[in-house]
Amino acid sequence: MDSMAKKGDWVKIHRVLLEPSQRAPQVPEDTARVPLEMRLNGFLLEETAVPGQEVGIRTLAGREVRGTLVEIQPRYTHTFGQPIPELLEIGIRARALLEEGAEQ
C-alpha cells in the first residue's frame, strides 16, 4: 500500500460524531463509555495526504465530508472464513439418511 495518497485516490476517513458525554440517554452502559464513530470512503480532495492527517473526501453520492485519513485504497476485509468441519458433515449425513431404506 502506498503511504501517501494523491488527489482523487479512493480513501477511508474516520471521525468521532458523538463523544461519550454526548450519547443518547437510553444507550446501555458499555456503549455509553465509547464514542459514536463514523467510517466513510471517498475520493481524496487534497493534493496529497498521509494517514492520520485531517482531509476532505468526495463520496460516491457527491457529498464533501471531512475526517482523519485512516486507509488508502481501503480493502474489503470480509471473507468466506475457514472451512468448518462440523458443517461439511451435515450434507453427507443428510444424504445418507435420505438414501436409507430407499423404498420409502
Added chain:
Amino acid sequence: MEYSEVMARKNQVMKNAVGIDYARFEKQGIHFDYERMMEQVGYTLEQIREIQGETSVGQTPLVELKNITRLVRKFSAPGKGARIFLKDEAANPSGSFKDRRASVSVYHAAKHGYKGVIAATSGNYGAGVASQAAKRGLKCIIVQEAFDSRGIGQPEILEKGRACEAFGAEVLQLSVGPELFYIFLLLLEETGYFNASLYTPFGIAGVETLGWELAAQTRELTGRFPDTVVVTHAGGGNLTGTARGLQKIGAGHTKVVGASVDLHGLHMASDGDFNRKSFTTGHTGFGIPFAVFPDRSDVPRNAARALRYMDGYYLVSQGEVFYTTELLASLEGLQRGPAGNTSLCAAISLARQMDQDQLIVVQETEYTGAGKCPSAQLTFARQNGIAVRRGNPSESIPGKNVILPAHPEQISAQQIPLDELRISYLRQLQKSTARAEFSGEEKDFLVQELHLADRENPMQTLEELFQQAQGTR
C-alpha cells in the same frame, strides 16, 4: 449539534423526507386509519406490478424442495410431512425480496423530483435501494450500523456495504448505537433526499406482490393455495406485505406464520454484544420489539404491523439455521443466505406436524457469499469467543454458543404464544401513552391491531388481555 435538539425536529424532517402528512390519518386518541393510509398513500397492486416490472423486480421462481420434504417424512409420523416450497427471491436484481420494498419508494422519489434517496439499514434493504436508485438515476446514501468500538465490522454487514458501493451508493458506516437515527436526520436535512424508509406504505405495498405471486404460483403447480406461508420476521414489513398480498388474491385462509432467530439475552444497542451474534437480522432483537410496538420506527406511523396479520410465531436457534443452510445446499443444490433459511428452518419443523397433502411455502431466499455464508459467520463467531459445536440445539445460549444439530430430527421451532405478544403490546401502549383506560373507538382499533376480529367475542378477549397486561406489569 445537540442530539436532543435534532431529535425534537424529527416529525418535520420526516414530513419533508417522505412527503406524507401522517396527521391526516390520525383519529381519536391512539386510533389511526391504517387502511386509509395504505390506500391513499400507496399504489394499487396492479400499479406496483408495473413499477416493479420496469426494473425487473419480482416474478421469481417457486421451487418445490422435494429432497428436503422426503427427508422430513423420514422422521415424521405416518401420513405427516407437508410438501415444502420455496420462493426464490434471490433472483431479484440485488439478490433479495428487499428490491420489492425499495422499488416503490425509489419510483415515488424519482416521480416527485427528489435528487436522491437515503435509507438507514444494515441489511439487504440497502443493496435493494442502491440497485433501484442506480436503475432510475438517483443518488443514494445508505447508513449502516457496522462495527463495534474496536473497529471490527460484522462480516454480513460489511458484505452488504460492499454490495451498496458496487451499485454506486455512498455507505456511511457507524459504530453501535441508536444515535444512528440522529445522523440519519442530519443527512436528510443536509441533502433534501427522500427517506426510503422500510416502514412507509410504499415499502409495504411493494411486498404485496410477493404474497400475490406465491399464491398464484402455488395454485398453478398444485391446484390450490398454500395452507401455511412462513415469513422470516424482523421489522414486520415482510409479514405484513405478504399477508396483504395473500388476502388480495383471495388466499385469506392461508395461515401466515412468522419465524425469527432466537437472540434472547443479547442487547441490540450494546457495543459488547454487537459482534457476539451470527445473525444481523430476522432475529428476536427486532422481531419482538417491532411486533409489540410497531410505531418505534423512523416514521410517525409504521405501515408494517405484523400482529395484525400473524397467525403464529416461532423461534429457531442460530445453529439450526446454519444446519438448514447446509441442507438446502447439499440436498437441493441451492446455496442461499441466512434470512430465508430462518423461515425454511421453521418450515421443516412445522411440516412434520402437517399432513402429507398439505402445502407449506417459505416465502423468500436471499443471495449469499463472503461474510454471509455459514463458514464466514462461524469463523467470526469463534474469533469472538463463541463455542461452535455439534449437539442438541435446545442447549443453545445466544452470545455464548452456536450448536449445530446432530440430526435433522432435532430441528424444533419453538412457538411463542401470540397472546404473550398481544399482552406485551398492551403494556407498551399503556406505558407510551401513560393511560390505563381507552374509549370504545380506540378498543375497536385495538381489536384490529391485535388480530382479534376472528375471535368469538373480540371485545371480551381484549378486556382479558388488558387484565393480564395489568397483572404482569
